[in-house]
Amino acid sequence: MPNHLSSLRSTVHAALFATAIGLTAAEPPPANPLLTESTLPFNYPRFDLIKNEHFLLAYEAGMAEQLTEVAAIAQNQAAPSFENTVVALERAGGVLRRVGAVFGALTSANTNPELQKIQRTLSPKLAAHSDAIRLNPALFARLSTLYTARGTLALDPESKRLLERYYKDFVRSGAQLSEPDKTRLRALNADLATLQTTFTQAVLKERDASSVLFAARTDLAGLTDSEIATAAADAKTAGHEGQFLLKLQNTTGQPSLARLTSHASRQRLMDASLARGSRGGEHDSRATVAAIAKKRAERAVLLGYAHHAAFQLEEQTVGSVERLNQLLAQLAPTAVANARREAADMQKLVDAEQGGFALTAADWDFYSEKVRQARYDFDGAQLRPYYELNRVFLDGVFFAAGKLYGLTFKERKDLPVYEPTVRVFDVFNEDGSPLALFILDPYARSNKNGGAWASAYVGQSTLLNRRPVIANHLNIPLPPAGEPTLLTHDEVNTAFHEFGHALHGMFSNVKYPRFAGTAVPRDFVEYPSQVNEMWATWPEILQNYAKHYKTGAPLPAALLAKVTAAAKFNQGFKTTEYLSATLLDQAWHQISASEVPAADGVLEFEAAALKKYGVDFALVPPRYRTTYFSHTFSGGYSAGYYSYIWSEVLDAASVDWIKQNGGLKRANGDHFRATLLSRGGSEEALTLYKNFTGREPDLKPLLVRRGLDVAP
Numbered sequence: 001m002p003n004h005l006s007s008l009r010s011t012v013h014a015a016l017f018a019t020a021i022g023l024t025a026a027e028p029p030p031a032n033p034l035l036t037e038s039t040l041p042f043n044y045p046r047f048d049l050i051k052n053e054h055f056l057l058a059y060e061a062g063m064a065e066q067l068t069e070v071a072a073i074a075q076n077q078a079a080p081s082f083e084n085t086v087v088a089l090e091r092a093g094g095v096l097r098r099v100g101a102v103f104g105a106l107t108s109a110n111t112n113p114e115l116q117k118i119q120r121t122l123s124p125k126l127a128a129h130s131d132a133i134r135l136n137p138a139l140f141a142r143l144s145t146l147y148t149a150r151g152t153l154a155l156d157p158e159s160k161r162l163l164e165r166y167y168k169d170f171v172r173s174g175a176q177l178s179e180p181d182k183t184r185l186r187a188l189n190a191d192l193a194t195l196q197t198t199f200t201q202a203v204l205k206e207r208d209a210s211s212v213l214f215a216a217r218t219d220l221a222g223l224t225d226s227e228i229a230t231a232a233a234d235a236k237t238a239g240h241e242g243q244f245l246l247k248l249q250n251t252t253g254q255p256s257l258a259r260l261t262s263h264a265s266r267q268r269l270m271d272a273s274l275a276r277g278s279r280g281g282e283h284d285s286r287a288t289v290a291a292i293a294k295k296r297a298e299r300a301v302l303l304g305y306a307h308h309a310a311f312q313l314e315e316q317t318v319g320s321v322e323r324l325n326q327l328l329a330q331l332a333p334t335a336v337a338n339a340r341r342e343a344a345d346m347q348k349l350v351d352a353e354q355g356g357f358a359l360t361a362a363d364w365d366f367y368s369e370k371v372r373q374a375r376y377d378f379d380g381a382q383l384r385p386y387y388e389l390n391r392v393f394l395d396g397v398f399f400a401a402g403k404l405y406g407l408t409f410k411e412r413k414d415l416p417v418y419e420p421t422v423r424v425f426d427v428f429n430e431d432g433s434p435l436a437l438f439i440l441d442p443y444a445r446s447n448k449n450g451g452a453w454a455s456a457y458v459g460q461s462t463l464l465n466r467r468p469v470i471a472n473h474l475n476i477p478l479p480p481a482g483e484p485t486l487l488t489h490d491e492v493n494t495a496f497h498e499f500g501h502a503l504h505g506m507f508s509n510v511k512y513p514r515f516a517g518t519a520v521p522r523d524f525v526e527y528p529s530q531v532n533e534m535w536a537t538w539p540e541i542l543q544n545y546a547k548h549y550k551t552g553a554p555l556p557a558a559l560l561a562k563v564t565a566a567a568k569f570n571q572g573f574k575t576t577e578y579l580s581a582t583l584l585d586q587a588w589h590q591i592s593a594s595e596v597p598a599a600d601g602v603l604e605f606e607a608a609a610l611k612k613y614g615v616d617f618a619l620v621p622p623r624y625r626t627t628y629f630s631h632t633f634s635g636g637y638s639a640g641y642y643s644y645i646w647s648e649v650l651d652a653a654s655v656d657w658i659k660q661n662g663g664l665k666r667a668n669g670d671h672f673r674a675t676l677l678s679r680g681g682s683e684e685a686l687t688l689y690k691n692f693t694g695r696e697p698d699l700k701p702l703l704v705r706r707g708l709d710v711a712p
């Protein structure tokens with residue numbers, strides 16, 4: 001979460017430490033490396049010097065510094081000008097910006113109990129800090145004066161937009177409320193910050209606590225020897241030597257379900273996954289979820305909105321709650337109808353087996369894999385030897401960026417990392433000029449959030465003279481020592497996807513930090529990354545990276561043809577599980593505080609919401625259930641999980657455009673970079689989209705892609 005109200009480091013700190021940083025051994029390290037600018041290339045964080053105990057102090061110093069800076073801006077005797085108010089705010093909070101980026105990165109990718117404790121302490125303090133700035137009446141008065149006069153200030157378009165964004169941010173944060181209402185708002189924000197952190201940490205702990213222990217190796221029949229070896233090692237670590245522990249991933253579905261041959265083992269795994277957060281005990285999240293929903297609803301009303309969803313969607317590109325509900329209502333019935341057809345196909349297979357049974361959610365992946373094999377004649381596992389991690393990145397992801405944008409990459413080993421498997425690359429433009437640093441953190445760890453994400457360790461800004469340091473975090477299982485890292489087809493796709501976010505961050509060429517890289521509406525941010533997925537199976541790219549890790553033989557064309565043909569397979573399931581989660585997210589946020597259930601009514605509310613939208617199909621549970629739905633209850637994607645499908649509307653139409661204009665070529669990459677990827681949030685997002693494609697958003701390409709262009 002970037003801090004938009006921040007910047008210039010304190011002159012006090014600069015004076016104290018200016019001579020104490022740098023790499024030469026003769027100089028002592030700074031007392032707290034977070035208080036000063038890193039002198040490493042691109043201001044790369046000093047992971048070699050940063051220790052747990054530095055964070056709280058740096059946060060406190062950073063907040064104090066920013067409050068001093070903001071007070072000086074608000075109390076400035078000179079009449080408000082764009083420079084002395086808006087630009088000054090952009091420059092303010094340098095320490096906080098720096099510590100926030102590093103702390104956010106580490107608490108997501110490499111956390112520990114001490115950092116988690118700091119996180120709990122900090123959340124309400126940061127919420128209060130943000131309120132202290134945005135609810136400052138003198139500051140808002142200056143912004144209002146400038147906003148009213150904005151037509152006469154002769155500002156360039158990016159600056160004018162910055163002023164408008166600041167004004168709007170302050171209004172949405174409650175700047176126009178009465179003092180008693182501001183007090184209530186502050187309390188709600190502080191409570192929400194604490195509750196969201198409680199939820200995040202409970203989900204992480206519950207995921208570990210829900211690992212499933214199997215007594216016998218035969219229980220894991222169907223998994224590879226190396227997966228079984230990992231399960232044995234995990235059991236040993238957990239104090240169950242001789243047994244086998246399967247750890248859970250964030251989502252309801254678990255990768256092993258596709259291959260475990262024992263129905264009973266699959267059922268145990270699925271039951272454990274679905275029960276997370278609602279089985280009692282210390283990590284039960286139902287009370288937290290209900291409290292979050294209630295306080296969000298109260299806050300929305302206080303700010304003048306019908307509910308939290310209305311508040312959130314106001315700033316998004318999808319338009320309105322009504323337009324979103326229409327879109328979801330249009331997609332859901334077709335998706336569920338497709339899923340039911342897919343289930344019927346699988347039930348036939350089950351019935352043909354001895355001792356057939358009624359298919360359950362736990363069996364879906366196993367039998368869909370069988371149907372896939374029968375219909376498309378290939379096994380997903382056949383692909384993995386062709387998807388070796390290094391080749392996927394160096395000869396695939398990076399190669400595509402070379403073809404499209406002229407980028408080159410060079411790994412460097414001299415920069416400190418927080419974890420030995422993390423890698424750092426210099427990224428150069430075609431003319432050899434340095435563009436960015438790219439950090440690759442590929443492996444799953446128990447102290448790492450699930451899923452995959454990109455983050456900016458340093459955001460780009462010409463005002464602050466900053467070039468970007470961008471990271472991709474994936475969750476690929478670490479293979480046993482000496483074995484190559486082989487990816488699944490989905491993991492390859494994810495690698496291209498996350499790199500799309502990285503490009504958005506690295507190409508950023510804006511003046512103000514407020515607009516850097518992925519600082520775009522949430523329902524727009526997934527769009528460029530989804531476009532980048534198209535190159536994973538683009539023949540020229542694929543031929544370059546998909547080579548057998550032992551023999552170097554290319555991925556057989558026939559196998560690839562089958563993969564492509566199977567692309568629409570199982571889309572009923574995938575769309576339904578995603579839309580179910582999306583509809584849950586909306587259901588929790590399109591209600592008033594009085595409609596929020598008590599803790600023991602949370603699952604009932606969930607069931608009723610799924611039923612209401614016609615997605616209550618037991619064979620396809622939501623991709624995330626309420627009780628472990630971090631996207632929506634940790635904060636980032638509240639009332640915004642729909643963003644992926646809306647982004648995909650924009651993505652599918654853009655992919656069509658690229659294909660119609662010659663596909664993989666520099667001109668297309670340069671056009672995408674110039675019109676959209678380099679612009680960050682410096683213009684209206686939909687304008688950027690139209691500048692790139694020359695069109696209005698159109699639903700049709702998405703429907704075709706997902707096989708939803710049929711009557712339910």
Ligand SMILES: [Zn+2]
Binds near residue numbers: 498526529
């Ligand atoms: Zn993404």
